[in-house]
Amino acid sequence: MSWTWFHRLGSPPHIYRLAEQLTPWFAWPAAALILAALYGGLVLAPPDYQQGDGFRIIYVHAPAAWMSLMVYTTMAVAAAVALIWRMKVAHAVAASCAPIGASFTVAALVTGSLWGEPMWGTWWEWDPRLTSELILLFLYLGYMGLRGAIEDPQRADRTSAVLAVVGIVNVPIIHYSVTWWNSLHQAPSVMRLGKPQLSMPMLWPLLMMLLGFTLFFVAVLLVRLRGEILVRERSASWIREVVET
Amino acid sequence: MREFLAMGGYAAFLWPSYAVTLGVAILNVVWARRSLARAVAAARLRLAAGGADS
Numbered sequence: 671m672s673w674t675w676f677h678r679l680g681s682p683p684h685i686y687r688l689a690e691q692l693t694p695w696f697a698w699p700a701a702a703l704i705l706a707a708l709y710g711g712l713v714l715a716p717p718d719y720q721q722g723d724g725f726r727i728i729y730v731h732a733p734a735a736w737m738s739l740m741v742y743t744t745m746a747v748a749a750a751v752a753l754i755w756r757m758k759v760a761h762a763v764a765a766s767c768a769p770i771g772a773s774f775t776v777a778a779l780v781t782g783s784l785w786g787e788p789m790w791g792t793w794w795e796w797d798p799r800l801t802s803e804l805i806l807l808f809l810y811l812g813y814m815g816l817r818g819a820i821e822d823p824q825r826a827d828r829t830s831a832v833l834a835v836v837g838i839v840n841v842p843i844i845h846y847s848v849t850w851w852n853s854l855h856q857a858p859s860v861m862r863l864g865k866p867q868l869s870m871p872m873l874w875p876l877l878m879m880l881l882g883f884t885l886f887f888v889a890v891l892l893v894r895l896r897g898e899i900l901v902r903e904r905s906a907s908w909i910r911e912v913v914e915t
Numbered sequence: 916m917r918e919f920l921a922m923g924g925y926a927a928f929l930w931p932s933y934a935v936t937l938g939v940a941i942l943n944v945v946w947a948r949r950s951l952a953r954a955v956a957a958a959r960l961r962l963a964a965g966g967a968d969s
Contacts, residue, residue, distance in 0.1 A: 784928045784931055785932065897953065901957070
């Protein structure tokens, strides 16, 4: 088998141009899916028999929580690839993930709080799910703080990558926290074995939201990645071509 | 319309949660574009200063 695809994957100019070309192909479908899902979730889906219209918070809370975990997983995998194969572009991917993931973790915590108050009667509880999600935010912030604190970019890449990889243990803890321990938080309604617990008119806007936000993440990641590549490729002649057009 | 906005009495919780999530999404677009623009500007400055080995 030829390994050229792998080398092309690690080639900064190739990735830079590919990222530029692919961005609209993720951004526009993401926008269309999220808009359609907003209509489906706020207008078409019927009220829940227990939570009434309050359940509609799921259409923003679940995507935000999904982003917080999926982005972290992407970051940790990229960091591991970068450490194992010494691939500079993978470090750039990991670095691009952190601010995206951190911001959606904040959104997950805030929307969770806004959902918790009317349903559980509390904004915050030191519950396994909530606490482990808060730890996820600290992992993101720690990762970004570490990068900012180390001046040498290569050392910053390597040290922060180790933190990202170690922190991955928190991801399954968050996901299974509601099954392993007694939690206020409800069990998964989509990401579970067997059939999802939501009825079709409630389910499809949620699935569209999850897909829409995933595509959105890729689009934002691709834009950030180009910046991170430029910062790392200080002296390459191809940079002249891409910045002077 | 008023009934829609009232969200069965959950308006005070529902609309802020939508605003926060969509606000975070929009901020991500703004931040990403800004960080790319900054990197491009820095690269141009380096090239103008003759720092690149091209």
